[in-house]
Amino acid sequence: MGQYFNADHDLFRETVRSFVQGEVLPYGDAWETNEMIPREVFRKMGEQGLLGINFPEAYGGTDNDFWYTVAYLEEIAKAKYGGFAAAVSVHQFMATNHILNAGSEYLKQRYLPKSITGEYVGSIAISEPNAGSDVAAMKTTAVRDGNHYTINGSKTFITNGYYGNFVTVACKTDPSAGMAGVSLIVVDKDTPGFTRNKLRKMGWKCSDTAELFFDNVKVPVENLVGQEGQGFFYIMESFQLERLVAAIMAIAGCEVTVENTLRYMHERAAFGKPIAKYQVLRHKMADLISDIEIQKRFVYYCCDLYARGIGAVKECSIAKMKATELAKTVADECLQMYGGYGYMSEYPIERMYRDARVGTIVGGTTEIMKEIIAKMAIDGINYSSAYKGDKKETKQSVPSKTSTDDSITKTNNNNMSTTPETARDIVYSLPQRLKTDKVDDDALHRFHLLLDGPTGGNFTVTLKDKNVTVVDGLVDTPTCEIKAKAKDYEDLEHGRGNPQMMFMMGKIKVSNLSEVLKFVTYFNRISDN
Numbered sequence: 001m002g003q004y005f006n007a008d009h010d011l012f013r014e015t016v017r018s019f020v021q022g023e024v025l026p027y028g029d030a031w032e033t034n035e036m037i038p039r040e041v042f043r044k045m046g047e048q049g050l051l052g053i054n055f056p057e058a059y060g061g062t063d064n065d066f067w068y069t070v071a072y073l074e075e076i077a078k079a080k081y082g083g084f085a086a087a088v089s090v091h092q093f094m095a096t097n098h099i100l101n102a103g104s105e106y107l108k109q110r111y112l113p114k115s116i117t118g119e120y121v122g123s124i125a126i127s128e129p130n131a132g133s134d135v136a137a138m139k140t141t142a143v144r145d146g147n148h149y150t151i152n153g154s155k156t157f158i159t160n161g162y163y164g165n166f167v168t169v170a171c172k173t174d175p176s177a178g179m180a181g182v183s184l185i186v187v188d189k190d191t192p193g194f195t196r197n198k199l200r201k202m203g204w205k206c207s208d209t210a211e212l213f214f215d216n217v218k219v220p221v222e223n224l225v226g227q228e229g230q231g232f233f234y235i236m237e238s239f240q241l242e243r244l245v246a247a248i249m250a251i252a253g254c255e256v257t258v259e260n261t262l263r264y265m266h267e268r269a270a271f272g273k274p275i276a277k278y279q280v281l282r283h284k285m286a287d288l289i290s291d292i293e294i295q296k297r298f299v300y301y302c303c304d305l306y307a308r309g310i311g312a313v314k315e316c317s318i319a320k321m322k323a324t325e326l327a328k329t330v331a332d333e334c335l336q337m338y339g340g341y342g343y344m345s346e347y348p349i350e351r352m353y354r355d356a357r358v359g360t361i362v363g364g365t366t367e368i369m370k371e372i373i374a375k376m377a378i379d380g381i382n383y384s385s386a387y388k389g390d391k392k393e394t395k396q397s398v399p400s401k402t403s404t405d406d407s408i409t410k411t412n413n414n415n416m417s418t419t420p421e422t423a424r425d426i427v428y429s430l431p432q433r434l435k436t437d438k439v440d441d442d443a444l445h446r447f448h449l450l451l452d453g454p455t456g457g458n459f460t461v462t463l464k465d466k467n468v469t470v471v472d473g474l475v476d477t478p479t480c481e482i483k484a485k486a487k488d489y490e491d492l493e494h495g496r497g498n499p500q501m502m503f504m505m506g507k508i509k510v511s512n513l514s515e516v517l518k519f520v521t522y523f524n525r526i527s528d529n
Helices: 007-023 028-034 039-047 066-077 082-095 097-102 105-117 175-181 231-267 279-307 313-337 339-343 348-360 366-377 423-428 486-493 499-504 513-522
Strands: 122-125 141-145 148-159 166-172 182-188 194-199 209-220 444-452 457-464 467-472 480-485
Touching: 007 039, 007 066, 028 082, 039 082, 039 105, 066 082, 066 231, 066 279, 082 097, 082 105, 082 122, 082 148, 082 166, 082 231, 082 348, 097 105, 097 182, 097 231, 122 148, 141 166, 148 166, 148 182, 166 209, 166 231, 175 182, 182 209, 182 231, 231 279, 231 313, 231 348, 279 313, 313 339, 313 348, 313 366, 339 348, 423 444, 423 457, 423 486, 444 486, 444 513, 480 486, 480 513, 486 499
Parallel strands: 122 166, 444 480
Antiparallel strands: 141 148, 148 209, 166 182, 194 209, 444 457, 457 467
């Protein structure tokens, strides 16, 4: 792995390994029993500079390159305590990541230095009892009232949520705006109205996992992370690091699981010889080792992309999906090698088996990863950085789209053979651009279009009986509301803007995503004709 790691990385790896051997392995079983990690452990990690390797020097970090992070995560995972790895990684790469990348200087100075020293431990709260992986469907609200927000709602499955000092909370500051109404706000543990309930779970026992409850919790407006309404896009951006972290640790977990199992197979005898000599078991382990090696190379490839600033959304999703699924398989197959002893708590494989299971759920389930990959590879959707506009994007190659109706002529609302240019003309051209063969007989849609600017206006577009009517003003109850600047809508229709990009960056705001996705299939864009 010389193309990725140098002597400095290797020396740092030994430092992390030494810390794990001296401060984690002797006490891990007690942490599992007590279902908590002593705060002193985080402070010791801070003293050795481990919690600051990915932060700028201005806040007490060392700002090392990403391969220090890779070595660090691998050694943390090889401690064989999944809860410890989860608690550290959530604090260091998730809870504080949004503050670092989008937070104000006030938030950075308030939370990052103490997080780097280990005085503070952070968590991030996105999942809700009835929302799960559907981030846009969250119900927790934050209503601004003067110089503070009032937060109401609940979160669940929050790592570090019970013992942590602060939580970065995703909430709706504009419930009518769908995903474009999500914001991130930092809440301190002792804020009045903020309560927590510790959850018990199958694995990751030493890490604390909590339900969070917000009852009229008042938080200063200064605790808003970045811009109001951009929280969903910050979350989507941060997911790439979160999923890459999960993939790195999953593969390291696979490696240490196999190492322990091979050691046992050489020691355990059956019918007069070590079980490592039986071909059926040897070949099973050979398959696992081969799969780990292949997947490790791909994870390193994704790390290289990330280190070079390339927004590898698809690649990180693939890595997370495959690595965590493999970890689940490796733990299951290796436990089988132990026979009945694998089911006994005195053997680490029993804990490693339980800890591996949650990998395919946290940070986006395997099913969500597949849908992201499908959207990018099949639908041609791309994603750009929500934090900074200068990051590179991953471009996907997909089959080009062709019109299903070549007879459609570009028209404006006066049926002239010229291309409509203004937002108003474009809206009034919708009846002429309708693909009637794509519309169900009983389809009924009513849209309110609020297009801000001198070339726009407010319109009601109704599709009924395979006919489209457009009127000025907002009438009747809509099935969906769309808000945009007139110029952005013009760019969208003329093909000057990527629809997915404009949507993801909040330039086009919709109240009902599924309604829009269905509606747009009924029309040719001007750029298609």
